[in-house]
Amino acid sequence: MTGSRAGLLLAAALTFGCGGTSTPIQREASAIELSARSVSVVAQAVEAAAYEDARATCPEREDACLDGVSAEWATEDAAIRALELALDAWLAAAESDPQAGLAAFLRAYADVAPILARRGISIPLGFGGQ
Amino acid sequence: MVARVIVAALEIIAAASPGFLAAFSGYDDDEQALASARKAIDAIPLAPGAAGVERWRRSFPPAGR
Numbered sequence: 715m716t717g718s719r720a721g722l723l724l725a726a727a728l729t730f731g732c733g734g735t736s737t738p739i740q741r742e743a744s745a746i747e748l749s750a751r752s753v754s755v756v757a758q759a760v761e762a763a764a765y766e767d768a769r770a771t772c773p774e775r776e777d778a779c780l781d782g783v784s785a786e787w788a789t790e791d792a793a794i795r796a797l798e799l800a801l802d803a804w805l806a807a808a809e810s811d812p813q814a815g816l817a818a819f820l821r822a823y824a825d826v827a828p829i830l831a832r833r834g835i836s837i838p839l840g841f842g843g844q
Numbered sequence: 845m846v847a848r849v850i851v852a853a854l855e856i857i858a859a860a861s862p863g864f865l866a867a868f869s870g871y872d873d874d875e876q877a878l879a880s881a882r883k884a885i886d887a888i889p890l891a892p893g894a895a896g897v898e899r900w901r902r903s904f905p906p907a908g909r
Contacts, residue, residue: 736871743877750884757889764896772900780901787893794892801885808878 742808742815746801749819752837753797759835760790790833793826 736744764787772779800822804815823837830836871877889895 736877737874739874740871740877743871743874743881746881747884750881750888754884754888757892761889761892761896761899764893765899766896768897768900775901775903777901780897784894784897787897791891791893794888795890798885798888801888805878805881805885808881 738812739809742812743805745816746805746808749804750801753794753801756797756830756835756837757794760787760794760830760833763833763835764790789829790835793829796822796826 764783767787768780768783771783797819800819804812804819807815827837871880
């Protein structure tokens with residue numbers, strides 16, 4: 715089983731599982747929270763990688779050099795923002811159309827994963843990281 | 845390696861008992877669950893790439909400034 719499938723399976727289990735005493739909304743919220751925590755871990759990895767990039771590229775900390783490095787990380791920052799917005803939308807749809815919310819989040823991740831992969835960063839729990 | 849083991853364990857749990865993980869989420873009600881998810885989303889760092897560069901820029905004042 716691939717990591718992507720494992721992530722989907724876990725999200726599906728959290729979202730649509732029928733066991734336990736939690737309500738459908740609580741299961742949905744669990745899946746959203748898990749995904750948000752995963753994105754936070756990825757964002758921390760981006761921060762650490764950008765720091766190392768800046769340190770290696772601009773050892774003297776020249777403003778122009780650092781501004782250039784920062785601009786190069788704008789794509790990754792936008793990717794994290796896209797995931798955050800997708801989670802926002804998923805949460806907003808948690809009660810009305812959770813399946814659409816999950817699907818939209820996974821689509822957003824599919825778009826973002828290659829951007830992060832170029833920096834050697836993947837989402838925990840195997841979400842799309844191949 | 846550790847991550848792969850965790851993923852494998854979660855696969856087994858999720859496949860064997862759908863909803864198992866959610867059952868242990870510990871929420872008292874729907875409102876609390878949604879608020880917890882909201883909090884997790886709000887905790888996602890903003891512009892982490894720029895933040896990393898800024899952390900290096902401010903790590904100590906360059907000599908002569």
